[in-house]
Amino acid sequence: MTFAVLLQYLLPHRALSRVVYWATRWTWRPWKNFLIGQIVRRYKVDMAEAAQSDPFAYQHFNAFFTRKLKPNARREDADPTALVSPADGRISQAGRIVDGRIFQAKGQEYTAAELLGDEAAAAPYRNGEFVTIYLSPRDYHRVHMPLGGTLRETVHVPGRIFSVAPFAVEAIPRLFARNERLVCHFDSPHGPFVAVMVGAVLVSSVATVWDGLVIPPYAASIRRKSFAGQGITLARFGEMARFNMGSTVILLLPPGMIELDELQAQQTVKLGQRLGRRPLPVG
Numbered sequence: 001m002t003f004a005v006l007l008q009y010l011l012p013h014r015a016l017s018r019v020v021y022w023a024t025r026w027t028w029r030p031w032k033n034f035l036i037g038q039i040v041r042r043y044k045v046d047m048a049e050a051a052q053s054d055p056f057a058y059q060h061f062n063a064f065f066t067r068k069l070k071p072n073a074r075r076e077d078a079d080p081t082a083l084v085s086p087a088d089g090r091i092s093q094a095g096r097i098v099d100g101r102i103f104q105a106k107g108q109e110y111t112a113a114e115l116l117g118d119e120a121a122a123a124p125y126r127n128g129e130f131v132t133i134y135l136s137p138r139d140y141h142r143v144h145m146p147l148g149g150t151l152r153e154t155v156h157v158p159g160r161i162f163s164v165a166p167f168a169v170e171a172i173p174r175l176f177a178r179n180e181r182l183v184c185h186f187d188s189p190h191g192p193f194v195a196v197m198v199g200a201v202l203v204s205s206v207a208t209v210w211d212g213l214v215i216p217p218y219a220a221s222i223r224r225k226s227f228a229g230q231g232i233t234l235a236r237f238g239e240m241a242r243f244n245m246g247s248t249v250i251l252l253l254p255p256g257m258i259e260l261d262e263l264q265a266q267q268t269v270k271l272g273q274r275l276g277r278r279p280l281p282v283g
Helices: 003-010 013-023 029-043 061-065 112-116 119-125 166-171
Strands: 082-084 089-096 101-105 108-111 129-134 142-144 149-157 181-188 191-198 205-208 212-215 223-226 239-244 248-253 274-277
Touching: 029 061, 089 101, 101 112, 101 129, 101 166, 108 112, 112 119, 112 181, 112 191, 112 248, 119 191, 149 212, 181 205, 181 239, 191 239
Parallel strands: none
Antiparallel strands: 082 274, 089 129, 101 108, 129 248, 142 239, 149 181, 149 223, 181 191, 191 248, 205 212, 205 239
């Protein structure tokens, strides 16, 4: 075990995340400009895409980090049958869910039931498809709809807040099923699907367009919230949530709903890019 991985087990994750939460919202100009400048330079952030292209014009670091893009900076795939990427980032893994088990990395795997916090809710995805997308500090940090759908339920699952950087994903067993996360269940005309917003160390804050800030507070037990009958329907490519700082989003799809393209681990993807499509009808 490397020192970096050992630290993941030893660090006081929630305490650190609370400190970072407030530090990234401090409006003192020298502080917020220092943080913003570090990220822009270190990760070569393309501010020309942002609606506000001056990085130091943002009220605080988190406002910069969750910045809007200019209109048409991203476009959704023109094929109406396409599954589109919900975010900018890199494919961590993608492919078939095998008897309810999801591949994480290098021999690591976890179950859909663990991820969703519910055996019954995982049943429709037992032999379906999954896509895991990692958002790095340089990426756009709003998450959009991969398909059009109506929100049925959210489930806030408590857990650790390990890093989701590639070194941790490769080394920590069942990482995505152990981290604090928000599970969003949707229904579409072609079947159900799930988008899971996974928290991470220092970046464990999640907000949705329908409920505002959801994490924090952190959960001590599973929290379910039903939206059945409320008519919260979001179009494909529409904004659904954001990470206040970056993390990982995982999509689960039932068998036969989508044929994924040949997606490779560490492949760069952009919001709206096609990841797969509904299969053509037979005959």
